Amino acid sequence: xxxxxxxxxxxxxxxxxxxxxxxxxxxxxxxxxxxxxxxxxxxxxxxxxxxxxxxxxxxxxxxxxxxxxxxxxxxxxxxxxxxxxxxxxxxxxxxxxxxxxxxxxxxxxxxxxxxxxxxxxxxxxxxxxxxxxxxxxxxxxxxxxxxxxxxxxxxxxxxxxxxxxxxxxxxxxxxxxxxxxxxxxxxxxxxxxxxxxxxxxxxxxxxxxxxxxxxxxxxxxxxxxxxxxxxxxxxxxxxxxxxxxxxxxxxxxxxxxxxxxxxxxxxxxxxxxxxxxxxxxxxxxxxxxxxxxxxxxxxxxxxxxxxxxxxxxxxxxxxxxxxxxxxxxxxxxxxxxxxxxxxxxxxxxxxxxxxxxxxxxxxxxxxxxxxxxxxxxxxxxxxxxxxxxxxxxxxxxxxxxxxxxxxxxxxxxxxxxxxxxxxxxxxxxxxxxxxxxxxxxxxxxx
Numbered sequence: 001x002x003x004x005x006x007x008x009x010x011x012x013x014x015x016x017x018x019x020x021x022x023x024x025x026x027x028x029x030x031x032x033x034x035x036x037x038x039x040x041x042x043x044x045x046x047x048x049x050x051x052x053x054x055x056x057x058x059x060x061x062x063x064x065x066x067x068x069x070x071x072x073x074x075x076x077x078x079x080x081x082x083x084x085x086x087x088x089x090x091x092x093x094x095x096x097x098x099x100x101x102x103x104x105x106x107x108x109x110x111x112x113x114x115x116x117x118x119x120x121x122x123x124x125x126x127x128x129x130x131x132x133x134x135x136x137x138x139x140x141x142x143x144x145x146x147x148x149x150x151x152x153x154x155x156x157x158x159x160x161x162x163x164x165x166x167x168x169x170x171x172x173x174x175x176x177x178x179x180x181x182x183x184x185x186x187x188x189x190x191x192x193x194x195x196x197x198x199x200x201x202x203x204x205x206x207x208x209x210x211x212x213x214x215x216x217x218x219x220x221x222x223x224x225x226x227x228x229x230x231x232x233x234x235x236x237x238x239x240x241x242x243x244x245x246x247x248x249x250x251x252x253x254x255x256x257x258x259x260x261x262x263x264x265x266x267x268x269x270x271x272x273x274x275x276x277x278x279x280x281x282x283x284x285x286x287x288x289x290x291x292x293x294x295x296x297x298x299x300x301x302x303x304x305x306x307x308x309x310x311x312x313x314x315x316x317x318x319x320x321x322x323x324x325x326x327x328x329x330x331x332x333x334x335x336x337x338x339x340x341x342x343x344x345x346x347x348x349x350x351x352x353x354x355x356x357x358x359x360x361x362x363x364x365x366x367x368x369x370x371x372x373x374x375x376x377x378x379x380x381x382x383x384x385x386x387x388x389x390x391x392x393x394x395x396x397x398x399x400x401x402x403x404x405x406x407x408x409x410x411x412x413x414x415x416x417x418x419x420x421x422x423x424x425x426x427x428x429x430x431x432x433x434x435x436x437x438x439x440x441x442x443x444x445x446x
Contacts (some may be wrong), residue, residue, distance in 0.1 A: 002023055003022065003023070006057075008032075015096050025050035030208075035182060038180060042204070058177070059150055063125050073143060073144040074143075075148065076127070076144070077127050077171075078127070078129070079153050079159065083108045093126050103123065107119075107130070108133055108280060110279050134407075135170050146176060151180070151181045153183065175222070186330075217341045221368055225347045239269050243314070245288070245296070245314045248298045249300070250300060250302065250319060254301055260319065261299040264299070271298070272299070291310055293367065302331070313342065316342070317346075325355075346359075
């Protein structure tokens with residue numbers, strides 16, 4: 001199927017062609033006809049499947065017909081969990097809509113109200129908003145939603161995880177009951193299912209389940225760590241290798257992201273933090289610096305990194321394992337893009353055993369566990385297999401010292417990590433573990 005066969009307006013088709021697209025992705029091919037037919041829709045799909053165009057294109061098609069309703073409020077409203085994702089949706093709307101020139105804009109937390117109030121002072125076609133800021137405008141009386149024809153919840157599961165459930169309900173209550181509602185989510189369980197039942201009318205379902213297989217071009221590795229100092233020593237060693245050209249390091253909290261980026265910078269590695277407490281201007285500047293090569297290491301939280309797209313990321317390092325297993329798949333997908341190889345390294349300590357097990361159940365395999373000479377863990381987090389359990393390295397070179405002065409092997413010299421890493425020897429119960437592998441000294445393709 002081609003985009004022409006979907007029956008889109010010629011002006012929209014021309015813009016799609018100008019963007020270099022000719023064939024819709026599966027989520028687009030299945031979603032667009034249903035949306036054009038006026039159905040509510042629940043689509044289970046992950047980032048990278050083309051889901052943004054799956055709702056932006058039919059939304060633009062709707063705008064080719066004039067509204068008969070008076071007022072200044074938006075005809076299309078897209079709710080997104082983060083400012084970065086909202087920005088990407090707006091960019092897509094402008095690119096695909098260049099032929100029909102819709103009046104559109106964003107309502108995002110951390111941005112000046114003055115520009116947003118100017119946007120809302122005249123009739124607007126598309127608003128992309130984060131829930132908190134939109135509720136602020138509703139309560140101020142600066143926006144009305146009684147003209148709304150289509151409501152889109154992008155990454156609805158993420159918005160609920162971030163605590164936006166109450167805000168979403170407030171927004172939905174202000175919208176017309178005859179609106180069309182589209183929901184895109186990675187999972188369809190619990191609160192998401194209840195929200196869909198409450199706000200949607202006989203929705204059609206499309207399920208492109210989150211991929212639980214390993215990314216073909218991403219080599220996944222696990223390092224067991226004893227404690228925070230051990231993590232930091234191991235990280236400092238890993239980033240010292242020249243083969244790590246550009247990396248995103250995931251941290252559990254905003255405070256940890258700030259502290260870790262400062263420590264890496266003090267040790268001579270160009271690093272910066274990216275998290276939700278930063279202003280939008282600061283976040284945009286940081287991302288731009290990384291794209292331009294001014295930052296080699298980006299220490300990010302999940303909230304800030306959602307929707308982040310930076311080319312040339314050779315490594316992803318999970319300094320802290322994610323709380324939600326599907327976030328692991330999303331995180332490691334920041335590398336191995338556009339046909340390039342990538343490496344995803346995860347640290348896991350005893351306190352993160354449950355998170356590790358959830359991830360491995362979700363992806364359907366065990367992460368290969370490796371060790372680096374001089375950084376061997378003193379503990380194991382694998383459940384015992386037989387009497388001996390998963391073996392671990394021992395002897396000299398146990399982690400010691402401060403971050404920036406990692407413990408080394410003989411004479412305190414650290415060997416290159418891409419060549420000295422050794423696999424943990426295979427456990428007795430081969431059925432319980434994936435075969436372990438050795439590091440291969442290779443540079444990911446640019």
